[in-house]
Amino acid sequence: MTLIASPVVPIRGRLRPLGLDEVTITGGFWAQRQQVNATATLAHIEHWLEREGWIANFDLAAAGRLPDGRRGREFSDSEVYKYLEALAWEIGRSGDPALEARFRAVVARVAAAQEPDGYLNTRFGRPGQGERWSELEWGHELYCVGHLLQAAVARARTRPDADDGLVGVARRAADLVCTVFGPGGIESVCGHAEIEPALVELARVTGDERYLAQAALFVERRGHGTLRDIEFGRSYYQDDVPVREATVLRGHAVRAGYLAAGAVDVAVEQGDEELLTALAAQWGNTVARRTYLTGGVGSHHQDEAFGDDWVLPPDRAYSETCASVASIMFSWRLLLAQGDPRYADLIERTLFNVVATSPSHEGTAFFYANTLHQRRPGAPATNGPTSNGTVSPRASSSQRAPWFEVSCCPPNVARTLASLAAYVATADDEGVQLHQYAPAAIRTTLPDGTTVALDVETGYPRDGVIRVHVREDAGTPWTLSLRVPAWADGARLVVPGAEEAAVPGTVRVRRAFRAGDVVELHLPVTPRFTAADPRIDAVRGCLAVERGPEVLCLESVDLAAASGGRVDDIAAVRLDPAVAPRAVDGAVVVRLRCAKTTTGPWPYAAPGTGAADDGEELEVPLVAYHDWAERGPSTMRVWLPVAASGGQRTDRIR
């Protein structure tokens, strides 16, 4: 069995993933973040897992001392597993012996807590605790097993000969799940999907079809009301409509994304075209009607859920970091299955504008929710790495926080960044496809024996030139495919001796490449205005500014600086849409009119008699959304209200 060092390795599909041994990100935006992840974030996560006692829960379990002293929420085991998964990918990427030692130490503590029949959970099953599998709605037992399995899969694919025992731990846990929830067993599902994609991947790693069959059972069971109805409705855990009958993602956004990802896995493995088609349609409807400009999903705070179509308020955006990871998992599987570049477009948007936004530049504080409009500056978190403060509430979004009571997002970011090279490129029988643009070294062998060796050189996303250097001669022709993002009108492809327009979608260059050949893709990363569908009422009359794949935003610190301290109220700005956003000294500048605001007794009036577009006219720099909140407490907005009337305004200036 071939072990490709990638999170998702389907048996069939339009595209074949490349492993971490075949693709390396060698510099630029993402290499820098991978470096911070490796050198700061992983240690930060382990510090907090220890400090909060979430790893020690396994020690207590092994010593027979639970439930006394157990700390953390019912799903805290899963954060330890996600940390192990992140470590496994990072060890696979870098081979760092210090990380290897830490990985083995934590695995040993986890393994010691496993019971003889394979059960592994620190929250259930002992005297004084809830019985095993007795709280499927909220207990997260199968969810935790899922993350254990994904950690083991990452390890098996990056260190197949390792003797740490994690794969054996995972198999025993999965075997128990198949026994308890298989045919004739408990006919239900977990309130939080996650075991579904994990079981399929374990089947792919081990060749054991029982795991795939169990994943398929879980996917088919959901939607038939096996879980209790709750105040949010069964849509919260997608138990309202069978997966193959649903038309859009709904309910809790992380659950919806993980379930959809697992359902794609099942559909691909079983050749279930009907299910795959249904999931692709759900993806399309969700992107078209329920996704923020950033790629983020989930506009309900109360139930962390999707809203109805067009309910995308920027100032109430929940857009949980984990939901964006789940969205990438879903899109990536569809991309492998069907090859449509729109999936890679959404992955890119989500990576740059949610995954890159959550962690601080130092990699030691995180956004859990990712609002698009921060109305209050908020206060810095009081739980710095060396402080004795308490953990932050999960939806606190004014400033990044080092850790949360529910801390699912930090390790989710860590495992995504550590495995990011796996999402850069794929192969098929004809050649290699580049989906994400970063400086990278790629080397793989096509089925006909042709070696493809490429170096990608680019300053993307700030610079739109992607230069692909071919490093080895090919005796026979192969095809280099490059994604042209949907926003890249006016892109150009430059090959030796020719230049041509590259329309959004995919451009292909087929030839018997020679070492030294260079293919260039020129993507226009000129800043641009973006309007929203008018049915997204909350941002009607506003424009956003984007540059390449990056969403930009106005932050109060920049407004204050541009006005010499006279204005810092981002609620008072009006955008002049007649002046295109432009790059000035590396920053993107827009023209704004900034009124001094006064509050009247009543905020409503007859049409046309309300607040005028008066006030000071200023050129104000925007920042990339992923860079906001790095300069102390501030307010911020992505969507800028457009001034009502250009002519009237000009008269007033004079």
Ligand SMILES: [Zn+2]
């Ligand atoms: Zn999360």
